[in-house]
Amino acid sequence: MTTSLPTVAWIGLGIMGSPMSENLIKAGYSVTGHTLEQDKLDRLAAAGGTPAGSIAEAVKDADVIVTMVPASPQVEAVAYGEDGILANARPGALLIDMSSITPQTSVDLAKAAAARGIRVLDAPVSGGEAGAVEAVLSIMVGGERADFDEARPLFDALGRTVVLCGPHGAGQTVKAANQLIVAVNIQACAEAVVFLEKSGVDLAAALEVLNGGLAGSTVLTRKKRNFLDREYAPGFRIDLHHKDMGIVTDAARNVGAALPVGSVVANLVASLRAQGDGGLDHSALLRGVERLSGRPVAG
Numbered sequence: 001m002t003t004s005l006p007t008v009a010w011i012g013l014g015i016m017g018s019p020m021s022e023n024l025i026k027a028g029y030s031v032t033g034h035t036l037e038q039d040k041l042d043r044l045a046a047a048g049g050t051p052a053g054s055i056a057e058a059v060k061d062a063d064v065i066v067t068m069v070p071a072s073p074q075v076e077a078v079a080y081g082e083d084g085i086l087a088n089a090r091p092g093a094l095l096i097d098m099s100s101i102t103p104q105t106s107v108d109l110a111k112a113a114a115a116r117g118i119r120v121l122d123a124p125v126s127g128g129e130a131g132a133v134e135a136v137l138s139i140m141v142g143g144e145r146a147d148f149d150e151a152r153p154l155f156d157a158l159g160r161t162v163v164l165c166g167p168h169g170a171g172q173t174v175k176a177a178n179q180l181i182v183a184v185n186i187q188a189c190a191e192a193v194v195f196l197e198k199s200g201v202d203l204a205a206a207l208e209v210l211n212g213g214l215a216g217s218t219v220l221t222r223k224k225r226n227f228l229d230r231e232y233a234p235g236f237r238i239d240l241h242h243k244d245m246g247i248v249t250d251a252a253r254n255v256g257a258a259l260p261v262g263s264v265v266a267n268l269v270a271s272l273r274a275q276g277d278g279g280l281d282h283s284a285l286l287r288g289v290e291r292l293s294g295r296p297v298a299g
Contacts, residue, residue: 059089064151248262
């Protein structure tokens with residue numbers, strides 16, 4: 001099948017990357033993907049994509065290269081070095097990093113890529129696994145307007161809210177703020193859940209009416225079932241939110257912004273991770289509140 005759409009190389013096929021790459025395939029894009037797990041490559045092939053055995057193989061002919069990996073060290077690992085993206089992508093290619101990393105890492109990557117004639121956008125997302133599957137992610141972008149405009153159709157195949165937030169690194173700064181708001185929101189919901197249950201209130205009824213008023217939120221809508229069922233299969237792991245809270249607290253310190261509540265929640269996330277819950281969904285902040293409230297916690 002011939003297509004006028006740009007060819008895409010996708011690096012990183014995890015909880016978010018797999019469904020996102022599949023949405024591009026559904027939208028008509030030719031996607032070649034690379035990741036470290038064979039089962040993820042098999043899943044890509046089953047969806048109509050082309051598995052690649054290395055980063056170099058995946059990116060060599062790509063018009064657009066998308067990275068979706070856990071953190072700054074992984075972005076640097078796939079971008080730099082003789083086997084990395086910058087050494088093997090063709091000049092003129094557009095590199096879109098959709099990972100959540102430090103703003104400075106994004107700025108440094110854009111500078112290093114420009115020296116090789118490769119354009120870069122930082123484009124982290126919010127919406128979790130469900131948002132990735134449903135193609136309703138919020139995508140916050142940093143970089144040049146012309147590159148953003150070129151990438152807009154691709155972004156529209158992945159998300160519902162797509163906004164250019166400023167120069168390189170701006171997308172990551174907005175994502176850091178997003179993660180601050182989400183963590184504080186989940187913590188507040190978790191505290192409300194324990195308070196309601198200890199007070200003898202019907203939790204399902206209470207969360208329904210709360211979510212219909214000013215206390216309502218996307219967090220409560222998405223995580224209500226997790227709270228009710230104590231089901232914490234990861235849509236977004238505590239380990240990753242711990243990383244993100246480190247990004248936002250460090251970035252806020254650098255610009256002189258106080259995070260009095262955010263710092264407390266960052267410590268609660270770190271505590272939960274230290275107690276062995278790092279692999280659970282971030283709604284498992286409820287487990288921390290239960291422990292502090294003297295309630296038994298399963299597992």
